[in-house]
Amino acid sequence: MTTEGTLVGERYRLDQPIGRGRTGIVWLTYDTRLHRTVAAKRCYLPPGLEGERAERARETALRQGRDAIRVVHPCAIAVFDALRDGDDVWLVMEYVPSRSMADFLAEHGELTPEQAAFLGVQLGSALAAAHAVGLPHRGVEPGNVLLADDGGVKITDIGIDGGPLDPAYQAPEVAKGAQATAAADAFSLGATLFRAVEGMPPFGPDGTGEPVPPRRSGPLTGALLKLLRDDPMLRPTMTDTVTSLKAITQGQQAAIVPPTAPAMPTVPVLPATRVRPHAPPPAPTRTGPDVRRWVLTAVAVLVAVLVGIAVAELFF
Ligand SMILES: Nc1ncnc2c1ncn2[C@@H]1O[C@H](COP(=O)(O)OP(=O)(O)OP(=O)(O)O)[C@@H](O)[C@H]1O
Numbered sequence: 001m002t003t004e005g006t007l008v009g010e011r012y013r014l015d016q017p018i019g020r021g022r023t024g025i026v027w028l029t030y031d032t033r034l035h036r037t038v039a040a041k042r043c044y045l046p047p048g049l050e051g052e053r054a055e056r057a058r059e060t061a062l063r064q065g066r067d068a069i070r071v072v073h074p075c076a077i078a079v080f081d082a083l084r085d086g087d088d089v090w091l092v093m094e095y096v097p098s099r100s101m102a103d104f105l106a107e108h109g110e111l112t113p114e115q116a117a118f119l120g121v122q123l124g125s126a127l128a129a130a131h132a133v134g135l136p137h138r139g140v141e142p143g144n145v146l147l148a149d150d151g152g153v154k155i156t157d158i159g160i161d162g163g164p165l166d167p168a169y170q171a172p173e174v175a176k177g178a179q180a181t182a183a184a185d186a187f188s189l190g191a192t193l194f195r196a197v198e199g200m201p202p203f204g205p206d207g208t209g210e211p212v213p214p215r216r217s218g219p220l221t222g223a224l225l226k227l228l229r230d231d232p233m234l235r236p237t238m239t240d241t242v243t244s245l246k247a248i249t250q251g252q253q254a255a256i257v258p259p260t261a262p263a264m265p266t267v268p269v270l271p272a273t274r275v276r277p278h279a280p281p282p283a284p285t286r287t288g289p290d291v292r293r294w295v296l297t298a299v300a301v302l303v304a305v306l307v308g309i310a311v312a313e314l315f316f
Pocket residue numbers: 018019020021022023024025026039041077093094095096097098099100143144146156157162163
């Protein structure tokens with residue numbers, strides 16, 4: 001039983017629930033060794049496994065977590081630790097105040113093609129970094145995209161088995177039982193961006209319907225259709241995808257990510273003080289007595305006395 005205050009792995013103190021996924025709760029957590037706030041999530045283990053098979057599932061989860069640590073990219077949630085605590089395997093990640101893209105779309109509706117292309121550039125470059133270390137994500141979908149309160153975009157759960165995938169975002173070959181590859185990630189990214197712009201996944205909610213004709217995708221349409229090709233060999237690589245999506249966002253990057261309300265209360269920022277650039281230095285102010293005037297007066301008095309003495313000596 002995990003409750004507030006539980007110490008996981010004798011190090012990570014679970015402080016507060018911050019989100020709920022299919023595998024359970026994500027906790028705002030305090031790392032008592034490094035004295036910093038992190039996020040901790042219990043890994044998915046297939047239900048109903050016993051003994052040897054359960055043990056193998058735990059080892060797989062632990063290995064996936066440790067593999068994810070190798071992916072280092074500003075648009076990928078950093079995984080700090082993967083550890084065993086009793087029968088559970090935990091993932092310790094960087095904490096990013098955010099909400100998932102799935103929640104955001106449900107609340108705010110569709111994105112423009114340019115906004116979706118901007119998200120695609122961020123997500124695609126994080127996925128390219130994962131592919132470069134031989135790690136397909138295997139679960140790209142709006143629930144695994146975090147829109148940060150500071151305007152950033154981060155993909156989470158790279159290479160982590162999060163239980164049954166949403167079929168709406170699954171590549172057709174994966175749905176038929178093939179292993180998820182980098183090309184399957186390309187399809188899932190295409191389906192995620194398609195959902196963001198068109199309001200529904202490209203083959204309907206269960207991924208098996210008729211292709212939904214793109215109506216709102218505008219300049220994004222070509223890139224989306226390439227990502228969604230049926231044959232995985234014909235889909236573009238992530239690097240190529242990033243290049244083509246960048247062209248769509250060219251000159252439109254500013255304020256393209258819709259603002260998200262803070263997921264957690266944040267410390268208020270002090271009001272910024274306005275500093276005038278190149279302000280003239282302040283005029284010197286007189287603080288002490290005026291020494292110069294006193295010296296001049298004293299010299300004048302002395303000269304007058306000396307002249308007086310000289311005149312007196314001449315005439316008397
Ligand atoms: N590193 C994090 N920092 C801050 N909040 C997070 C973090 N990871 C997840 N969350 C929050 O927790 C919620 C649930 O995350 P989780 O990854 O479990 O969801 P999911 O992807 O929908 O489920 P699943 O585990 O089945 O993939 C997210 O929607 C997000 O709001």
